[in-house]
Amino acid sequence: MPKKTFRQAVHEALAQEMRRDPTVVIVGEDISGGLGSPGEQDAWGGPQGVTKGLMPEFGRSRVLDTPISESAFIGAAVGAAATGLRPVADLMFVDFMGVCFDQIFNQAAKFRYMFGGRAVTPLVIRTMYGAGLRAASQHSQSLYPVFTHIPGLKVVIPSSPYEAKGLLTEAIRDDDPVVFFEHKTLYDVEEDVPDEAYTIPFGEANLTREGDDVSIVAIGRMVNLANEAADNLQRDNIQCTVVDPRTTSPMDEDTIIETVEDTGRLVVVDEASPRCSIATDISALVAERAFTALKGPIRMVRPPHTPVPFAPELEDAYIPNVHDICEAVRSLVGKSQ
16 A cells, blocks of 8 residues: 655645546635746645646646635635535645635534535535644644534544545535635644545544553644553553544544443643633533543643744643643542652
């Protein structure tokens, strides 16, 4: 099986679905480029180069550059989805959601409900999130809890190249609006990814490690840190189960509960701001459904309730890390260092 980066996996999912289904179109800023200017007739493919090469293959009628107006092109994508196309809209940074949020939560998310199930909105909004690239407070937030809160939206947060390709293919084929979160530090991560198309169902969590002592539920990029922490803890004879929910809406509640019932301990790792986060939601879920199984308090590993700092030293301190996860686990099993 060939190794591919996260960037390549996302690109491949887009290309394969566009070849399979002529109603799939891509819209966004700087994804096509070159129109009316000399030189190469292909843009950089968005800020991470994900869509580079799609325009020469599929043409400008299916890979559409838009004005710098998120409210305009997200609104256009919502309308296109409601009238027969399957648009994939590239919202460069999730921080820009403030410009187009009405189109997402008041329109796309509501159509199926308001029209008695007769309307479908097969829209995917790809967007970047997360700290770690010195992009400062306005380009580094983890805002997936905001979208998870909205009924009618599906929220997908892949943790690896394999997960990204399968989940994005599923998202494009889904008949509901999906917000697809890509962590900006993952684009160069590489792993085995099949050449052929495949899907990963929504609402089915993945166990990346299995152990009897502690359950670690981690979101997106944090899954990789949780895996590293679990490997480190294993050397201390602490066995961890690591749960990657994959999607926060729908959420695989049963798998989370089952693992906590098996281990009796829970650590939740979440890069989102700590108030009203996915970590608090999962903690409340376990407290409600599996309280009697707990052998100790639930631990949450999260950043402080501040904007993401720009200074490198402060940003590094802001982001949850492997040491933080290990200490949270050790505090539960009585082996703190």
